[in-house]
Amino acid sequence: MRLGIDWGGTKIEIIALSNEGKELYRQRTQTPRDDYRGCLDTVKQLVDAAEDATGQKGTLGLGIPGSLSPRTGLVKNANSTWMNGQPLDKDLEALLGRSVRIQNDANCLAVSEATDGSGAGAHVVHAIIIGTGSGSGIAIDGRAHVGANGIGGEWGGITVPWLKEDEYPGPDSWIGHKGVIDRWCSGTGFQLDYQERSGTLLKGQEIMALKRAGDSTACDAYDAYVSRLGRSLAMCANLLDPDVFVLGGGMSNIEELYADLPDTMAPYIFSDTYETPIRKALHGDSSGVRGAAWLWD
Template identity: 50%
Template sequence: MRIGIDLGGTKIEAVALHADGRVLARQRVDTPREYAATVRAIVSLVQTIETTLGQHGTVGLGIPGTVVPDTGLVKNANSTWLIGQPLGHDLEAALERPVRIENDANCFALSEASDGAAAGAPVVFGVIMGTGVGGGIVINGHVLKGRNLLGGEWGHNPLPWPSPDELDGPSCYCGQRGCIETWISGPGVAADHLRHTGQTRTTPQIMAAADEGDASAVPTRERLIHRAARSLATIINVLDPDVIVLGGGVSNTPGLAAAIEHAVAPWVFSDRVSTRVVVNMHGDSSGVRGAAWLWPSPVRP
């Protein structure tokens, strides 16, 4: 049995997966906004699932940040109370077994590569297009973290092949301007719509209006498609994945994946592009399922 934990900013979700991917149990609690309480909540979730099912399992954890291998400390976490804390060490001590921890975007990619929309594909790029823009790389069932733990961080590259009105671009919290995230994240799309129309709408509202033929919303959706296609073309030119899986709130836009797949070709350095661009299969459960899949095969603690 594999147990996966998704540590989010507002909730902590846990699932237990059978070897064939079936969900055996699911638990969810609110996320405490304090470190020690967060550790206790995770331990309690694992113990509750194991008591309910009457068996032990491996434990994988997805977090909104990453763990520095040299120190074992968390960095770059949106849940700031985790930063600088030995989360892995403390969980392993409390649970008396190894715990594997991975960035939540990498967990999303691993989930979809294991038994989701990209199951069986050798090279998968998982895209997060939500409040921010991130991603993860899975090669032959294994997450590629990278030397600097930056594997998949495509959102903080500049928007490629910018048009004159896209030059410089909006400022980004990372300190740069014109990052991909500032253009195709949920807030980025809403800000783009506001600049062009003067209308304040959320991205889901804009996409729904575009689907109905709204004359102000359709161009915003077209700019999103064009910018996402250019941005993902650089991923294909460098990584050349078999499948690109879209996740995050923006990915719920009807027809977005197919539109990007069609639009990406002019920017790829090839006369033929066979990379599939697909929407995710597991939705909001991808992160927690991917955390469970951090253990490729069941190992008794």
């Protein structure tokens, strides 16, 4: 049996998969924010509950919104900032009495979708999370591409490319740079951009309902979002040229994106033709937790 955990900023979720990939158990609970020790205890409680329910002991993979530094072994680049600087793998191994494999949550999404999702069978899968934050991960032949420094696919801290005159220099972000993809291409960024235009903070689906009804402010916010996301994807197309892009996170449920992004990307792609598909994650917002379980494949 394989156990996977997705440790996010708002929820911690566990899944138990059989060796054939059948779901045996799933549970999620609220993340104890700003409480590292509380998060460790929550992980242990979830693992104990899964193994009690299935009557089996499993391998454990963990997806986090950051990565482990190859130099120090400590968590870095996590937007759940209370994780940064912590020896997460060692702490969990001591707590659970077993080895733990940890990957960036976007890498887990890529592995999941490359294994039995929208990118199954593809050589290179580039998975993009567009949810509370925006990150990306790469799977090559079903395995996460971590990179020499543990930052393979880490696009959230990159400034949105081909900035327009009225966008420069862009808003501040937790990363410390202006106009970055994490700030502008996330669901949070979509909401904040609409708020700046309208003076009202709405959820993404509420903004899209207004857009579909013809509201001009919502239309402008959506067009700006598609442009920024399209330019960011075009940059990755030029650099990596994956076989498929897979979108996950709440914004991936906006069906209009799949029709609008290719035309938005086209002017920025250095090729006379570009037909790489952009697909929604087959396993939805739980794809990352499945990928964490598959880290032991």
